[in-house]
Amino acid sequence: xxxxxxxxxxxxxxxxxxxxxxxxxxxxxxxxxxxxxxxxxxxxxxxxxxxxxxxxxxxxxxxxxxxxxxxxxxxxxxxxxxxxxxxxxxxxxxxxxxxxxxxxxxxxxx
Amino acid sequence: xxxxxxxxxxxxxxxxxxxxxxxxxxxxxxxxxxxxxxxxxxxxxxxxxxxxxxxxxxxxxxxxxxxxxxxxxxxxxxxxxxxxxxxxxxxxxxxxxxxxxxxxxxxxxxxxxxxxxx
Numbered sequence: 079x080x081x082x083x084x085x086x087x088x089x090x091x092x093x094x095x096x097x098x099x100x101x102x103x104x105x106x107x108x109x110x111x112x113x114x115x116x117x118x119x120x121x122x123x124x125x126x127x128x129x130x131x132x133x134x135x136x137x138x139x140x141x142x143x144x145x146x147x148x149x150x151x152x153x154x155x156x157x158x159x160x161x162x163x164x165x166x167x168x169x170x171x172x173x174x175x176x177x178x179x180x181x182x183x184x185x186x187x188x
Numbered sequence: 189x190x191x192x193x194x195x196x197x198x199x200x201x202x203x204x205x206x207x208x209x210x211x212x213x214x215x216x217x218x219x220x221x222x223x224x225x226x227x228x229x230x231x232x233x234x235x236x237x238x239x240x241x242x243x244x245x246x247x248x249x250x251x252x253x254x255x256x257x258x259x260x261x262x263x264x265x266x267x268x269x270x271x272x273x274x275x276x277x278x279x280x281x282x283x284x285x286x287x288x289x290x291x292x293x294x295x296x297x298x299x300x301x302x303x304x305x306x
Contacts, residue, residue: 177288
């Protein structure tokens with residue numbers, strides 16, 4: 079059982095915004111500034127889309143944004159496009175120098 | 189741009205070991221850490237551990253302690269993941285990624301499918 083809890087699935091219509099939450103259930107993780115998010119299309123390699131809670135790597139669309147409130151990090155995707163349909167994973171570096179992944183969220187664009 | 193190229197797929201019998209390589213194109217190999225993540229069929233991402241080529245410092249997930257070894261060879265800019273005493277549920281795609289997790293993992297290798305079958 080992961081110490082990072084994500085909803086199993088979310089959905090939205092093209093043009094809408096969706097938010098995926100990632101809640102820490104472990105004190106080693108809560109409040110971490112080292113939260114990252116990954117997008118994975120079926121059969122493809124995971125891709126970093128957010129690091130350090132809210133920073134975007136070069137080349138990642140500004141439709142992706144990250145935030146954190148207390149022990150919950152969030153990924154918001156605005157202006158949904160069909161190409162955004164994928165699995166999304168949150169990830170946190172812990173105080174014990176380990177890394178945890180959330181269980182993943184399947185985004186469906188209706 | 190940095191690329192990570194992993195070795196090819198492997199088929200192993202239960203009880204055997206597997207060693208997967210990850211060659212980096214980065215000229216900053218010594219200042220990078222490398223993380224290994226696996227993904228079982230239809231499942232999520234699972235962190236296995238990380239290694240720092242400069243210090244040889246390693247961190248392992250508790251579930252792999254004792255049968256996982258992460259190493260690097262700086263002369264060839266290559267990181268290695270060796271998993272011993274393979275079981276059927278070790279069947280997965282194994283990924284290497286640059287970074288130790290502090291500032292994200294990027295880029296990722298193409299993945300190596302390890303199949304454990306009798």
